Amino acid sequence: MTVNARQLVESVATGFTEFPVPTPESTSDGPIGWPGYREARRRAIERTGERESVVCGAGKVGDVEATLIAFEFGFMGGSLGRATGDRIEAAFVHARELGTPMVTLIATGGSRMYEGMAALSQLQRIAHQIALTRAAAIPQLAVLRDPTTGGGWATLGAAADVILALPGAQAGFAGSRVRPPGDADAYTAESHLATGQVDQIVAPDELPERLARWLALLTGADGVAAEPPTALGARKPPATGWASVLAARAPGRPRADAYLDAYFDWCEDISGDRRGGVDPGVRCGFGHRQGTTIAYAAQCGTPTQPAGFRTAARLIRLADRLGIPVLTLVDTPGAANDAAAERAGAGPAIAEVFTAVAEATVPVTTLVIGEGGSGGALAFAAPGRTWITPDAYFSVTSPEAATAILKLPPDEVPAVADRLRLRPQDVAELGLAKLQLADPG
Template sequence: MRESARAVIGSVCSGFTELPAPPSAESGVDGPIGWPGYDSARARAASRTGESESVVCGVGKFGGTEATVIAWEFGFLGGSLGRRTGDRIEAAFERARELRTPVVSMIATGGSRMQEGMAALTQLQRIARQAALTRAAGLAQVAVVRDPTTGGGWATLGAGSDVALALPGAQVGFAGSRVRPSGDASAYTAESQLASGHVDQIVPAAELGERLGRWLSLLTGADGQPAEPPSALGCGELPADGWAAVQAARAPSRPRAESYLDAYFDWREDISGDRCGGVDPGVRCGFGMRGGVTVAYAAQCGTATLPSGFRTAARLIRLADRLGIPVLTLVDTPGAANDPAAERAGAGAAIAEVFAAVAGASVPVTTLVIGEGGSGGALAFAHPERTWVTPDSYFSVTSPEAAASILKRPPEEVPATANQLRLRPQDLVELGVVRGIVGR
């Protein structure tokens, strides 16, 4: 049995104060298009649920963070969106901007209300407008995708949120169960949406309140100051030549991004996926708490970066910029994936997104090269004025192997080519490419 809107609210936040329902402009019998029996259906839904509409809106506290809440009551005509629903959601967003609070949408809806025709469908435009105004105001939006979340509820506040959390096993998709093609239904699940990069995390209901508290504290906890580069975790000795630098960066025992993130942050939460159908396990993005202050991170994990990885990083940097959260990027990749699949997935455009996000960020971006810095796929993650390197890293116009191939040199000349590229940490400082070498 699905939980009611008020039960869900009571399980995740405290001190909830409901917002008054705004006056409705709706007039006439049986709604805007005179659907026979619509007034009676609404009256039965109200009697059954104790609610006068399909959403309950108010303000409550998640841990120590106040937020505006929009919770769907699926028992009221399948949580469908009608004109009065739009009135309440619009009023809730307006109140969030007045109070300067983030918005938490706890969605359970079958879509637009058939009994109101196009008057119902156009509520999606109203909701999209309110979400856009709230984004422009620099306020975070978190969605909790409950069962089911389909139609316009998913296509506006669900998929359009800054962070999307989903309950396990929830039905999630634009097409509802009664209108989608017959056959495999696995694509319309929270788990499938996570795998496809459209949902950030799947959270058990019992953990939802705590997780929302963590997320809201992260998304509202910045102080605007630049992130300090992490300390080096690996070898502290500088390499004697270029080839030694490459070998040190490629050593299996060298600390990777996960170790750096764990050492740098007190705790953190990842986002997942590019919202375009892809997830790159070789890129970790999210927000972490360090000494009571939030820092966003985008970290390469030592593999060739996929287009979805670049798009996820760009998404993270743009979100952090809008919320005023400084960014830390960790560079560690032999380069961008360059196989046919990567090209078809838009490698060039995806890399361009990260270059543009870093270049256009108004918040400070700090970069540390912790391993391989291979060509433009690595440089896209790096800030041109705030980049540091570890002693066991290198940064190069391309890999020594690729450089030798381009110059038509035999394989045995790869080490010599590495030396000529001046890719060692100390070379990079001398060339003015980086600001310095971090110590342990």
């Protein structure tokens, strides 16, 4: 069954009140005098009961007051014209005046051809409103419905802080009638999730609850620094450097998923770097803990790919803008250093995380929970607020790499590990981290 804009809004928000229409309805054939445009609008009004392609208003999503924009695809394909731009602009102004998060429920084919460049220029107006709202530290959340193409995707959709999508939704800059023949799967929500352009795919019946959870997270921080998680593994650090390396590499050692599950009441992940990449070895998102929100960026024990660094940087910058403290978990043998990683921009990606942590105005807390391999691990660490567990190590490079650099035989690796002073207690003595022990209970 097709759900129209009002039905969708009423399914996700309670007490929805539509905003007054900011401009009177046009009775002409539009700004470029397209023959029959006035009649096409009249038929769209009769068919949908709406006067424009968007419904804008305020309502409560879960426990959070929000400003909502819902596209009515039945009204001229949800296209963006001048009157659409007026309504969207007014909704963003309202959101900033009241400090309420923005939720856009998008279903559009793009700019309204019948209004020519006057329609296309609405994208600049919308982009300006998005920028003003971002500067005001107001969260913006988009839901991609079928279809979300053209300027609607390239502004309200792709520029949102968090992007959800309905299963099977067509999404992409080019609509189905104008793109070249070929790989149609590239224009789906599932493809965009796989390439780091969408955060989650949400079934329609789960959308109200998921939106409520997201808005609670994005508006629920108290700004207090995150406490480091309690160590979940070994109770005391090993005696030697090589033993520390082996403990950190042990298959049964607690990993990021175990730490996040123990630390948070519940959480929601983001996915991807918005540039075409996803690293399954880095988990980022926002979690609820004891009544407040904390953002997290966690390495999961694999070499971190450029997309992983960029996703972490994206998470830290978003959290900083919204005033949400950050927790990072370090666990990587190092940055991926193969040819593919280098071509994907490993150096600039690592630099992004170093910079995001350095520029953050919110407190960043770090716990090293396993391998702390060189700069790829250090990029995730907060200077002055880093802790390390007994079954972890932190090193300028791996003992194997150090042995190779020194042109020593492989059997010297354990001795080199000792010389590197990479044990957790060594790192603590150097003043670079504090030792975090397991709960004695």
